[in-house]
Amino acid sequence: MEYPAYALGHSDRELERLSAQERLIGPVTRQFFREAGIGPGMRVLDVGSGAGDVAFLAADLVGETGEVIGTDTAAAAVGAATKRAEAKGLPNVSFREGNPAEMAFDRPFDAVVGRYVLVFQADMAAMVHQLAQQLRPGGAMVFHEPDLTSVRSRPPAPTYDCCCQWIAKTFRLVGTEADMTHRLHQAFVGAGLPAPSMRMHTFIGGGAECMDWLQAIADMAASLVPTMERLGVVTAAEIEIATLAERMRREVNSIGGVIIGRSEIGAWAHI
Ligand SMILES: C[S@@+](CC[C@H](N)C(=O)[O-])C[C@H]1O[C@@H](n2cnc3c(N)ncnc32)[C@H](O)[C@@H]1O
Numbered sequence: 001m002e003y004p005a006y007a008l009g010h011s012d013r014e015l016e017r018l019s020a021q022e023r024l025i026g027p028v029t030r031q032f033f034r035e036a037g038i039g040p041g042m043r044v045l046d047v048g049s050g051a052g053d054v055a056f057l058a059a060d061l062v063g064e065t066g067e068v069i070g071t072d073t074a075a076a077a078v079g080a081a082t083k084r085a086e087a088k089g090l091p092n093v094s095f096r097e098g099n100p101a102e103m104a105f106d107r108p109f110d111a112v113v114g115r116y117v118l119v120f121q122a123d124m125a126a127m128v129h130q131l132a133q134q135l136r137p138g139g140a141m142v143f144h145e146p147d148l149t150s151v152r153s154r155p156p157a158p159t160y161d162c163c164c165q166w167i168a169k170t171f172r173l174v175g176t177e178a179d180m181t182h183r184l185h186q187a188f189v190g191a192g193l194p195a196p197s198m199r200m201h202t203f204i205g206g207g208a209e210c211m212d213w214l215q216a217i218a219d220m221a222a223s224l225v226p227t228m229e230r231l232g233v234v235t236a237a238e239i240e241i242a243t244l245a246e247r248m249r250r251e252v253n254s255i256g257g258v259i260i261g262r263s264e265i266g267a268w269a270h271i
Helices: 012-036 053-062 075-088 124-132 158-173 180-190 207-230 241-254
Strands: 043-047 067-072 093-097 109-115 135-147 152-154 197-206 258-270
Touching (some): 012 053, 012 135, 012 207, 053 067, 053 109, 067 075, 124 135, 124 180, 135 180, 152 158, 158 207, 158 241, 180 197, 180 258, 197 207
Antiparallel strands (some): 135 258, 152 258
8 A cells, every 4th residue: 555755753742742632632533433433342443543542532432341452554653652551551452563454453343443544545545445344344434534724814813824834735745635524525435435424623712712722733833844844845944933832822812813723524434
């Protein structure tokens, strides 16, 4: 299977960013998973587990009688997630290195889940089709993916808008098209699955409400700086990463603005 470049990398900083981001988007993922029917006793496969947060969330839903296996192609991510599972004392959560679409498991799963991972695949339908082979009949395929096309500010906050445009451009240049609303639907249908149930959640707010979100955007930009520079999107001097979050906060506050974040798209179907 062909993979586009993975622009975010797996530095300690990026793995910490994923965990920090969990506080903002974890409740949305939990809602999607609950609606998709993830519950006690299930055996769940997490695709692209990163620092492990989605696997830990799934573990909370399946409880002690369930099991979660997280997978990631990056050894650094698997190592970090494994350490966190040990520290949390979760014997029913484990992590394996590799692409689960191409891995063998001893038993089928009740659910395959993933967050922010299909978007990075060159052929999403092929990936979903292969992952469906890991499910028992009636099992659930559940993904939470981003759509960057909703991002904007009112009235315009130029620093926020500019930062979001740099992020979107960088993803586009490495082949990651983050307009997942329609593409996610197509991935399910193209894989031979039923048209998925879909939900959308979009962050919107101003003042104190949006401070954490602005920090999350600045943190993502920080992880992308090396790729942004390499691709000529923006220089480190222009992005001024050390002060970016604070400058975005001051700007939004000074205009009494409201920012609208990326959309969180949930999609699920039973095979
Ligand atoms: C943006 S991170 C998301 C991590 C986690 N799901 C979360 O939401 O916190 C995407 C992760 O998927 C992994 N990944 C990308 N393609 C993969 C594949 N085909 N199989 C397994 N892991 C993959 C990357 O290495 C990266 O760690």
